Amino acid sequence: MANEPVSIVFKLYCLTVMTLVAATYTVALRYTRTVSSDLYFSTTAVCITEVIKLILSVGMLFRETGTLNKLQAVVVEHIFHSPKELLKLAVPSVVYAIQNNMAFVALSNLDAAVYQVTYQLKIPCTALCTVLMLNRSLSRLQWFSVFMLCAGVTLVQWKPAESTKVQVEQNPFLGFMAIAVAVLCSGFAGVYFEKVLKSSDTSLWVRNIQMYLSGIVITLVGVYMTDGPQILEKGFFYGYTPWVCFVVFLASVGGLYTSIVVKYTDNIMKGFSAAAAIVLSTVASVSLFGLQITATFATGALLVCVSIYLYGLPKQDTSKLARTEPQKDSKSKLISV
16 A cells, blocks of 8 residues: 555665666667667567566566466456457557657667756656646646746757767757657656556556557567568567667566555655656766766756656645634634544
């Protein structure tokens, strides 16, 4: 349960791992897209990621059910006998497939630090989808932080920092457009998946399995349509190195680990983690890619970090204030709860 007591040590562990995974994934992906002449097919990496996520989700469902017979019964009921549910989860599968492929396009054309900052546009996108799809409201402070974040990203993109050690040809505009598509996909798919989860008491791991099964089919279609002839000529795993395998591993584990972080930490800690990932990505980019930080980039990155913190602050509970105000007018009356 979300309210179960959790030690500060475990929260710090979750925070540290989430920060390192986010920063390392971005820097490692950027490295694999800029240092090798035998460039691997990003569509195959996305497909393999979905396969690994499916295997891990089945393992977690087995741990949840306890026995192979119960696991088999759950899979038969929710997978083979529920085509409508599979179709429902195919929607976020398509959107996430697009998002993951856009990440490869973006990091092929933008530095890891620039990507990490700009990708925080997913926060206002998610906020907008939450308001429209889940009928939730945002506080004034949250709306202010959203506009601050957009201003920070604008500064970062206005005069982006440049890498001096990257020799491959890059298209910053293409990279930014790829991030724009990715954040739109992230916001919609995340809120849609949350809505599906809360519409029934079906296990999270069952929903993940339904989504990843659709994701494998969708990404395989993408592999065939995008790189089919080249893959037939060079092979599915052309250009794969230990670093590429590491990127696939991070992408697979990171997505599943996020659910643990969401369960056991609060928004302030998640915001701090995002800000720390930006700092780590910037430091790594300076040493690995020769990133030259400009004043506008530093200012924009600072605004983004502050806005993430402000967005995660808890809302003020006005209901308690409203209930206590009548006490001032009629001290002699008892207050009923």
